[in-house]
Amino acid sequence: MTNRYERLKMQRRMQRRIRLVVEERRMAFAARDPEPAVDPEATMEIPPELLALPQRAIGRVAVPQI
Numbered sequence: 001m002t003n004r005y006e007r008l009k010m011q012r013r014m015q016r017r018i019r020l021v022v023e024e025r026r027m028a029f030a031a032r033d034p035e036p037a038v039d040p041e042a043t044m045e046i047p048p049e050l051l052a053l054p055q056r057a058i059g060r061v062a063v064p065q066i
Contacts, residue, residue, distance in 0.1 A: 002010070
């Protein structure tokens with residue numbers, strides 16, 4: 001039976017190992033992919049001609065009025 005301190009120490013060690021494996025896998029996948037990574041926070045310029053046309057929003061549905 002291990003005491004609380006030893007269990008916490010083992011848990012921290014295991015979490016550190018998992019973090020290292022995840023980081024190694026992330027680096028391996030990034031090195032394998034020839035395309036640059038996409039930044040989801042990056043903004044995209046919408047041309048003015050597209051703004052003039054009435055367009056429906058993607059993923060929206062018309063809700064019938066009752």
